[in-house]
Amino acid sequence: xxxxxxxxxxxxxxxxxxxxxxxxxxxxxxxxxxxxxxxxxxxxxxxxxxxxxxxxxxxxxxxxxxxxxxxxxxxxxxxxxxxxxxxxxxxxxxxxxxxxxxxxxxxxxxxxxxxxxxxxxxxxxxxxxxxxxxxxxxxxxxxxxxxxxxxxxxxxxxxxxxxxxxxxxxxxxxxxxxxxxxxxxxxxxxxxxxxxxxxxxxxxxxxxxxxxxxxxxxxxxxxxxxxxxxxxxxxxxxxxxxxxxxxxxxxxxxxxxxxxxxxxxxxxxxxxxxxxxxxxxxxxxxxxxxxxxxxxxxxxxxxxxxxxxxxxxxxxxxxxxxxxxxxxxxxxxxxxxxxxxxxxxxxxxxxxxxxxxxxxxxxxxxxxxxxxxxxxxxxxxxxxxxxxxxxxxxxxxxxxxxxxxxxxxxxxxxxxxxxxxx
Numbered sequence: 001x002x003x004x005x006x007x008x009x010x011x012x013x014x015x016x017x018x019x020x021x022x023x024x025x026x027x028x029x030x031x032x033x034x035x036x037x038x039x040x041x042x043x044x045x046x047x048x049x050x051x052x053x054x055x056x057x058x059x060x061x062x063x064x065x066x067x068x069x070x071x072x073x074x075x076x077x078x079x080x081x082x083x084x085x086x087x088x089x090x091x092x093x094x095x096x097x098x099x100x101x102x103x104x105x106x107x108x109x110x111x112x113x114x115x116x117x118x119x120x121x122x123x124x125x126x127x128x129x130x131x132x133x134x135x136x137x138x139x140x141x142x143x144x145x146x147x148x149x150x151x152x153x154x155x156x157x158x159x160x161x162x163x164x165x166x167x168x169x170x171x172x173x174x175x176x177x178x179x180x181x182x183x184x185x186x187x188x189x190x191x192x193x194x195x196x197x198x199x200x201x202x203x204x205x206x207x208x209x210x211x212x213x214x215x216x217x218x219x220x221x222x223x224x225x226x227x228x229x230x231x232x233x234x235x236x237x238x239x240x241x242x243x244x245x246x247x248x249x250x251x252x253x254x255x256x257x258x259x260x261x262x263x264x265x266x267x268x269x270x271x272x273x274x275x276x277x278x279x280x281x282x283x284x285x286x287x288x289x290x291x292x293x294x295x296x297x298x299x300x301x302x303x304x305x306x307x308x309x310x311x312x313x314x315x316x317x318x319x320x321x322x323x324x325x326x327x328x329x330x331x332x333x334x335x336x337x338x339x340x341x342x343x344x345x346x347x348x349x350x351x352x353x354x355x356x357x358x359x360x361x362x363x364x365x366x367x368x369x370x371x372x373x374x375x376x377x378x379x380x381x382x383x384x385x386x387x388x389x390x391x392x393x394x395x396x397x398x399x400x401x402x403x404x405x406x407x408x409x410x411x412x413x414x415x416x417x418x419x420x421x422x
Contacts (some may be wrong), residue, residue, distance in 0.1 A: 001020045001022070001023060002022065002023070002045070003019050003020070003021050003044070003045045004019065004020050004021075004022060004025065004028040004042055004043065005017075005018075005042070005043055005044075005045050006018065006019070006020065006028070006032055006041065006042040006043075007041040007042075008032055008041060016037060019045065020032060025042060026046070028042060029042060029159060033159075038076070052249065062108070078117060078144070079117065079144045079145070080117050080118045080121065080144060080145040080294070082174065082177065082178055082181070083178060085118075085145060085146075085150075085174060086171070086174040086175055086177075086178045087373060088109060088113075088118065089167065089170050089174050089390035090174075090175065091109055092105055092109060092166065092167055092169070093107070093138075093167035093168045093171045095108065095109070096163060096164040097164050097168070098166055100131070102163070102202075103126065103129055103130070103133055106125060106126050106129070107126060109122060109169065110122040110123060110126060113386060114370050117144055117145065118145055120220065121142040121144060121145040121146070124138070124141060124142055125138040125139060126138075128141060134155075134158055135154055135158060135163070136151055136152075136154045136155035136158055139151050139154055140244050142286070146385075147168060147315070148311050148314060149297075149311050149315055150170065152298065152303050152307065152308075152311055153166050153170055153297065153298065153301045153303065154166060154167075154170075156298075156301045156302040156303045157301065159302070166301050169297055169300065169301060170297075173294075173297045176291065176293065176373075176377070180289070180377050181378065183381050183384065184286075184380070184381075184384050187387075187388045188384075188388070189382045189396065190388065190392075191388060191391045191392070192421060193217050194395055195395065198395070198399050202402060203238065203245065204232060205406060206235045206238040206239075207235070207238050207239055207242065210231060210232060210235035210383060210406075210410070211235060211239060213232075213410055214232050214235070217232075217413055220417055222385075222413060222416060222417055222420070224413050225412050226403070226407070226412060226413065227409040227412065228409045228410065228413050230409075231405070231406060231409040231410070234418060245389050255267065264284070265318040266319040267320060267323065269319075270318045270319040270320045271319075271320055274291075274318075274320060278383065278386075278387055278390075279387070281383060282380055282383045282387065283318070284347070285376045285379050285380050285383065286320050286376070286380045287316050287317065287318050288347070288348045288352065288372070288376050289372070289373045289376035289377045289380060290316065290317075290373075291312045291313075291316050291321065291325070292352075292369045292370075292372040292373040292376065293369070293370065293373035294311065294312045294315050295308055295309065295312040295369050296365070296366040296367075296369030296370045296373065297366075298311060298312070299365055299366040299369070300366040305332065305338075306332060306333065308331060309325060309328060309329045309332065310325075310329060311322065312325065313325035313326065313329070320347065321347055324342075324345035324346075324347045324356070325346075327341055327345060328341040328342055329339040335358070337360055338356055338360060338365075339353055339354075339356050339357035339360060343357060352372050355368045355371065355372055356368060356369070356372075385413040404414060
């Protein structure tokens, strides 16, 4: 009877390495799961050394490319966009539902992909699978395309023999996240364009129009009102230091990036952002929705709760939530439930804590987390829509005040000159 060597995680999150005898690999996985362990890697004893020998033989030979293989693009930088990854996941899920082998599905998708980061990553995944690696191991070697969430869910699907179901959940998860992102981006396009155009118009007036009025006032030698003097001073600053207009926002952006490199600085900035009226609420609810959906998807896929918490923590993107999830992780390792440390963290409303508590009691934690994510996604969409509607009249009022100030500051001295001349 073959002997299988495996690595697994127990309920406390500790890694267990052992051997087991079984007729097939599927039977070995079933026996390991019966021990209440989560399999992370399994290989038949003897095959490992044989595989290593084959790899050594391959290194000695000249490298050969598989027939019809495509070369990687030499110019591919950055990461795969969430939109492309969302499309790829849905297509892979559809091909797996149709019953195609995983290798053939990947080759089809690699063949239709355009040159770039995703195509290069797919070529690398195909080569690794052909070398004997599992799909999750191959995906883990391509961090530019597949994050920890993606890799762990695929690994759970391989261990449970339900890869097509896991891919479907992944596709739904990515599509929901992409849909919310598109809503927020679409809502912010109009105010951003208006602010940019208004800035350009006011800048043109300050740079080109007001200096001409300054010459006229200087020729007449009249005493100018305080409003006009302050406007001319502002125009002089724009003319003399125009290069600071793009440099200041760029410097602020760079400073924020540098502060985020430090854990304490990132925590302080994120804490301040969460305290901004309305914007802080949008940030908080969007992070809660994202982490709840991530955690629910991982738990439903069979990933251990401790590992799922770490992945959800890393996908939160907010230092305040990262610290809170770390405390929750520590409390669960010590035997606590999720609800109590979640309530103490104060990162979400009481209704979320109560829903999580009920989910733990009824054994439907993943379902409750999905409901929390759905509710919060809807609230974020409503809040963003409300913010945009609030910005529109605010921008009109602010632009009206700026234009009114310029007009009054320029025409008051002109009226004084006309009165003196008359």
